Amino acid sequence: MKYYKNKKEIELNRELSILDDFVIKFCNLLDEYVVVSGYVSILFGRSRGTEGVDLLIPKLSENEFKKLWRKIYLNGFECLNTSKVNESYDYLKSHAIRFALKGKPVPNIEFKIIKNDLDKYSSDNKIKVKLKNGALFISPPEMQIAYKLFLASDKDLEDAKHIYELFKKDLNMKELERLINNLKVRRNFEKIK
Amino acid sequence: MKIDFEQLEKDNEDNFKERLEFIKYWVEFIKKNKDEVWSRQQNIVVDGQIF
Numbered sequence: 113m114k115y116y117k118n119k120k121e122i123e124l125n126r127e128l129s130i131l132d133d134f135v136i137k138f139c140n141l142l143d144e145y146v147v148v149s150g151y152v153s154i155l156f157g158r159s160r161g162t163e164g165v166d167l168l169i170p171k172l173s174e175n176e177f178k179k180l181w182r183k184i185y186l187n188g189f190e191c192l193n194t195s196k197v198n199e200s201y202d203y204l205k206s207h208a209i210r211f212a213l214k215g216k217p218v219p220n221i222e223f224k225i226i227k228n229d230l231d232k233y234s235s236d237n238k239i240k241v242k243l244k245n246g247a248l249f250i251s252p253p254e255m256q257i258a259y260k261l262f263l264a265s266d267k268d269l270e271d272a273k274h275i276y277e278l279f280k281k282d283l284n285m286k287e288l289e290r291l292i293n294n295l296k297v298r299r300n301f302e303k304i305k
Numbered sequence: 306m307k308i309d310f311e312q313l314e315k316d317n318e319d320n321f322k323e324r325l326e327f328i329k330y331w332v333e334f335i336k337k338n339k340d341e342v343w344s345r346q347q348n349i350v351v352d353g354q355i356f
Binding site for chain 2: 113124125126127128129130131154156157159160161162216218266269270273274277278304
């Protein structure tokens, strides 16, 4: 793995898992997105499974969403919340919606609109991960760590520890400290350091 | 049934610390080996729940 901080790029030569192929296939259908939360730790080696991959996208007009919906369905995915595009668009305004390969609910993509400053931060500072069979955009490691410390289940703290140990040398410590202070997660940070 | 909650709590904390230690160990393994090597091992766990 090589992290080119100035270019905001990571080169990762991992063997792709079925989960990676699934995520790449879905993300290739999107113009703009950022992958956040647990799957990012898994992409970088955390040895655990997951049901859902969290993904943030910018706000879409109803027409844009309908176009995307059609593209998603034509590529073999289905929405697990509803099969009606109008219902789905309304639901997306306040909730996440899930997409999976038809007839295979696991794994699935938890699809959310960018709503708050934390989401926006992840999107504005996203990192491109170049893989053997494509590329993915992920939220930066500093935010990954801080947000996982905020979620704070054992699983989340372990994800934070994984990313922290792996990127330790390359982290922007000033930025990590700032995010830790903003999210008020100093105590949890001390637990995993 | 007698339950020693204090002991259970302590066991839980110790278990969490051990898991963090393992993560550190695993990350060292990742750093020392090529991406292809660690990912092949990891994929057994990651894909294990996908049918």
